[in-house]
Amino acid sequence: MQMIPQTSYIGSWMACFQGSIHKGNSNLRRTILGMGLQMAQQLTGINFIFYFGPIFFKQLNKGPDPFQTTLVSTLVNVVSTPLSFWAVEWFGRRMLLLIGGVGMIISQYIVAILGVTAGKEQSDGTHNEDAVKAMIAFICINIFFFATTWGPVGWVTVGESFPLPIRSRGVGLSTASNWFWNCIIATITPFMVGNDEGGLGSSVFFVWATLTIGSLFFAYFLVPEMKGLTLEQIDQMMEEVSPRKSKGWVATTTFAAEMGHLRPEKNSPTSPPMFPPSSPGALYPEAYFPR
Numbered sequence: 001m002q003m004i005p006q007t008s009y010i011g012s013w014m015a016c017f018q019g020s021i022h023k024g025n026s027n028l029r030r031t032i033l034g035m036g037l038q039m040a041q042q043l044t045g046i047n048f049i050f051y052f053g054p055i056f057f058k059q060l061n062k063g064p065d066p067f068q069t070t071l072v073s074t075l076v077n078v079v080s081t082p083l084s085f086w087a088v089e090w091f092g093r094r095m096l097l098l099i100g101g102v103g104m105i106i107s108q109y110i111v112a113i114l115g116v117t118a119g120k121e122q123s124d125g126t127h128n129e130d131a132v133k134a135m136i137a138f139i140c141i142n143i144f145f146f147a148t149t150w151g152p153v154g155w156v157t158v159g160e161s162f163p164l165p166i167r168s169r170g171v172g173l174s175t176a177s178n179w180f181w182n183c184i185i186a187t188i189t190p191f192m193v194g195n196d197e198g199g200l201g202s203s204v205f206f207v208w209a210t211l212t213i214g215s216l217f218f219a220y221f222l223v224p225e226m227k228g229l230t231l232e233q234i235d236q237m238m239e240e241v242s243p244r245k246s247k248g249w250v251a252t253t254t255f256a257a258e259m260g261h262l263r264p265e266k267n268s269p270t271s272p273p274m275f276p277p278s279s280p281g282a283l284y285p286e287a288y289f290p291r
Helices: 009-017 027-042 046-058 066-080 083-090 093-116 129-148 150-161 164-193 201-222 231-240 243-248
Strands: none
Touching (some): 009 027, 027 046, 046 129, 046 201, 093 129, 129 150, 150 231
């Protein structure tokens, strides 16, 4: 309990906004990281496809059945997500966000460009079938990049960003940010693409691609690499280096070592005793360090 200060209910929330924005490991900086990352995740426009996919695909007329196309896009999302379980530990959090951001930007711009050129509705109300199929293919590629990177990695990064004293509050604020922007996207999108409103149609992917560029810059400048680090090491890393240099940071100690809680090496005359000779810990060390 000594490591987690006690405060009031209001104080526990206010603690998330303490510190300087210029200090990498301040509570305020972490809160901005968590809430901003969840906002950036939603601004990639992925939920436009999941929420309004059937309506959008129906606008393509000569394309495949809208319902079946939505099932395929959902299947791509489900099958792709488990790949992130391996990739997040192999490539790291920061690298996956950057790779996924670039992949989504390219895919979305291709969909948008096809939608206003070869896939544009003709004078007789039809669409180029091959162009429509290409648009659907790149929408699925966009989903693949999201499902293997920004989708799961955004949540992993949020879970690792906050220290124990504010972790529950920080994750709560980040989750609230996710649902807030989710609600905003779900509310304004029908007015953006509806024929009776904004009438953007497939041009809405220009909007998502441009917003994803902003998400990519957010990840590049503000998201550090946390792969293989404990919460205490992440705190030290954030204090010592900027996110852009975080990949090369190497931990030299652990929290347990700093607190003197490591088990002494056997047969090591130089190792200091963990307990006084007559203490219960010296007589029954297995009770304190269970194997």
